[in-house]
Amino acid sequence: MRRVIFSGTSEGKMLCRQLSQAGLSAEVCVATEYGKEVMPELRGITVHTGRMTAPEMTEFLRGAQVVIDATHPYAVEVSKNIRAACAQVSCRYIRLLRPKTQAEGAVHVPSAAAAARYLSETEGAVLLTVGSKELACFTAVENYQERLWPRVLPAAKSLEICQQLGFPAAHLILMQGPFSEEMNVALIHASDAKWLVTKDTGEAGGLPAKLAAAKRCGCRVLLIDRPQEDGMTPDAVRDLLLGEKPPRFPLFVDLTDKTCVVVGCGAIGAHRAEVLLRYGARVIVVAPEGEAPAGAQHIRRAFEPQDIRGAFLVTAATDNHALNHEIYELCQREHIFISTADDRTACSFFFPAVRTGNGLSVGLVSDGSDHKKTARTAKKIEAILKEEQE
Missing domain, CATH: 3.40.50.720 (NAD(P)-binding Rossmann-like Domain)
Incomplete structure (x- = not known):
């Protein structure tokens, strides 16, 4: 079976690793050289680099049986092109959905342009953590050169976009994540930000750390909502491609002084x-x-x-x-x-959940379908071990 994965996200990388570990092959497509650099070398995984036009994508997918779209949640046009190409060549299309994060207290807006309009009615410095592609929208904010602090990837293209839009060098934050809560706190303090603008990138995109940092600093959060779409969770995609995995072997090892x-x-x-x-x-x-x-x-x-x-x-x-x-x-x-x-x-x-007694040591893990079952069963085992001791 020919499997193609459009990646560029941590979920895409994880799926490639899982396929490789299972002895399966796949072709993974990334848009940039940077995307290729962060992809680990994996047995059976072939990496294709470069953006494709719609006709090029259609031609590339001829002969593929299944295509996994694991691109960024906000890469709407890319996903649209992948779906269209799959329809052209009669290939199964599966959208891998990144789990969402609850953002209590955030102000929700539908787009970057809407976020810029909202900021125009506010005051105070703004830490922008939305990447470089949509920065042009934020030049509509009055006095944006003084108010806005864009955080973008340390790539030549990102810097070029910031410079072309007139953002001052002193306000540019060129850094590669993931960013911890402490790092976000430091950047909020450094920019004296009253607002943090972000997208619903989920846990993989560091959203919980941003929300926690903003809460600690008393900084308001402006959240650009994710486009609505249908698809499958990462676990569901993995199970579909790999089938049911055998249980883990319970290996008991000596940890003395290790x-x-x-x-x-x-x-x-x-x-x-x-x-x-x-x-x-x-x-x-x-x-x-x-x-x-x-x-x-x-x-x-x-x-x-x-x-x-x-x-x-x-x-x-x-x-x-x-x-x-x-x-x-x-x-x-x-x-x-x-x-x-x-x-x-x-x-x-x-x-594992570990229970010991009467010279016995029991380790218990679940298949992931019912985490409470592990605790219930471990409690029963603990009672049995106590009875044996008595």
Whole structure:
């Protein structure tokens, strides 16, 4: 079967990795050289670079059986062209939908142009986190050179667009995400922003970190709503292409004095650190917040790539989905066991619910269909182990 994936998003990269791990092949299309650079080298995955005209796309898709549109949620014209090309060659089209994020307290507008009109009725500096393609709309804001601070990719094209539109160099923020809550807070303070303009890019696009930072700083959020569309979740697309996966093999290993890194120290991270300590691991917790359990080393700062060096296993349990995914990809490249707390597809092992007693150790994981079932069953197992002890 010839599979084609139009990517450029973290969901597209993840789907490519899943297909490769399953021994399946696919052709992935990215629009830019930058898109190619951030795509990992994967067995069976061929990368095509460059934008296509409608006729070129139609010709390229001849012979394909299924096309997955995993482009950005706001790339409306691209998705329209892909659907039209699929219809021309009678190929199945599937839109992969990025999950939405609830943005309580945000002001919602339907477009970038509407956002610019709304800002024209407000006062104060504005941190723009909408990318460079629609920046021209915001030149309609009175005194935009003084009020607006665009944050765009550190690419020559992005800088060229900003310069052509007359944005002063002192107001340009050229950075590559993902951005943590702390980084967003720093940029809001640096720009003295009273408004933060963003799109509903979901967790993968760092929206929760932006919302949390704005709330901390008392900065209002202007949210450009996502276009309405039908499609499938990333998990549903994966299951469709891969079929039902076999369950994970319950491998019990000796963790005595092995280095285990836990990134994040909320309720989940602290619990996982405590469990690893019980099994004799040397536990390092990396998190600026929280309290690591007694016996663990607590590095009080944001995660850095070198933190996983020499680790036997890593668990990513931060509240930043993009950061957890970054840690997953780092561990995959270094062949380190990794479990992420918020995405079962980004795990080389599942962190189990553990129950011990009477010389027995039981680890329990679910298939993802019913998370409460794991807790209920673990409670029953705990009761059985206590009965055996008595």
